[in-house]
Amino acid sequence: MRGLAMIIRPIQHNDLQALHEIARESGPGFTSLVDDRDYLEKKVRHAIDSFQRELHRPGDEHYLFVLEDEATGDIMGTTGIEASAGDDRPLCHFRREAEPASRSGSERLTRCTHYTGCTEICSLYLRPRYRRANAGKLLSKVRFLFMAQNPHRFSATIIAEMRGVSDASGQSPFWNWLKTRSGHLDFATVTRLAGTATPEMLDALLPAEPLSTATMPTEAIRAIGQVHEQTRPALKMLEAEGFRHRGFVDLFDAGPTVEAKLNEITSSRHSTRCRVQIIDDSMPAITRNHPGNRDNVMLIANTAVSDFRATVTTAAAWLPHHNLLSVPESLARQLGLSDGGMTCFLPLATTGKAEANAHTNSSEVLYAH
Known part of the structure; x- marks a missing residue:
């Protein structure tokens, strides 16, 4: 049997350097992983602590995973989950509303904390040199x-803040307008600052x-409600999962926030979820040669x-x-x-047409807030 090409696991202390490289590579707008080593070191410690907690309900946990190349040990990308966003620091958005008595169809953007306490999926980034089949799917779906x-x-409601429009030089058309009212x-x-500043500082910054x-x-x-061109594959994957935009956008680049119910x-x-049957590597599974199982791509996880x-x-x-599952x-x-133990798996070869279309261009970088 061929060895694993890539594996998802919880982040470890020795992944800090790779995480810092990812924060630099991703550039402005990737607010959940800023280019600040001290900040990232605290984030890694908090993630490790979160995985080790015994819990009955969500709190301030942050689960950060890395995608590792099994052959080289290189970190290919990251993906994360914020268990209860907005509890330790406000999670603010702009709510899009029709401008009262407007004849031009203009909108009004009002600051709000609509999603406080919801679970947020975040920190999804696939490094450009590690683009390969199913890497983006694994990073997204494993969560x-x-x-x-x-x-x-986790909360019953899951949200994702999608990276908004900005150009290659890091210029955001929405922020270029807003900054004239926000300290330039x-x-x-x-x-x-969105990732590291105090809530009071951010509150003073914005009108x-x-x-x-x-x-x-x-x-x-x-730009309002639109995503960065390299975030489109990530948004398409989430839309195929049932996520929808309900009119809330980011404070700085106006990227959309999408939401879904966990059980949907x-x-x-x-x-x-099923039991495991372990077989010898040289022995084909009972139904391995059956047409329904041949080359059937699966995402498999343990239950730890x-x-x-x-x-x-x-x-x-x-x-x-x-x-x-053999x-x-x-x-x-x-x-x-372990033999007789539990596993969880998801068939990937039988995804629907909408989701298949989200992966037609495997060369694109995948990333979101």
């Missing part, structure tokens, strides 16, 4: 398997009164928390009549699975 197995750790800070500085689009230039208006997310509903592991593979076979010994060892 839903982890949440499906541990629903008590450049976009890179303000997005760095308190509602903003009217009637005074905005066309470029800024067009496609990957959560279609995942299967601090020792969580997941990957994408074609080496396992689902035996529905026995409620067993797994080669070497794959089981790498995922920490």
Whole structure:
């Protein structure tokens, strides 16, 4: 059996350097991973502590995963979950509303904390040199398997803040307009502050009164609710999962926030929890040569928390009549699975047309806030 090409696991202390490189590579607008080593070191410590906690309900936990190349040990990307966003520091957005008595169709943007206490998926980034088949799917979907197995750790409502429009030089058309009312800070500085500054500082930075689009230039208006060109694949994946935009946008780049109910997310509903049957690597699974199982791509995860592991593979076979997933010994060892123990898997080869279309261009970078 071929070895694992890539594996998802909780972040560790020795991943800090790679995380710092990702924060630099991702550039302005990636507010959940700012280019500040001390900030990132605290984030890693907090993530490790979060995975180790025994919980009955969500709190300030932050679960940060890394995607590791099994052959080289390189960190290919990251993905994360904020268990209860906005509890330790306000989670603010602009709410889009029709301007009262407007004849021009202009809108009003009002600051609010609508999503306080919701679970936020975040920090999704696939490094450009590690683009390959199923890497983006693994980074995105693994969070839903982890949440499906541990629903008590998360809110019933899941949100994702999508990176808004900015150009190659880091200029945001929305912020270029808003900064004239907010201290004239450049976009890179303000997005760095979004991740590191105190709530009081951010509150003083932004205007308190509602903003009217009637005074905005066309470029800024067009950016409201739109995503960065390299974030489109990530948004398409979430839309295929059932996420929808309800009119809330980011304070700095006006990128959309999308939401879904945990128990309605496609990957959560279609995942299967079952027992493991471990077989010898040289022995084909009972139904391996059956057309329904041949080259069937699956996302497989163990059921641990601090020792969580997941990957994408074609080496396992689902035996529905026995409620067993047949797994080669070497794959089981790498995922920490035991014979007769539990696993969770999600078929990827049977995704619907909308989701398949989201992955037609595998060369694109995937990232969101």
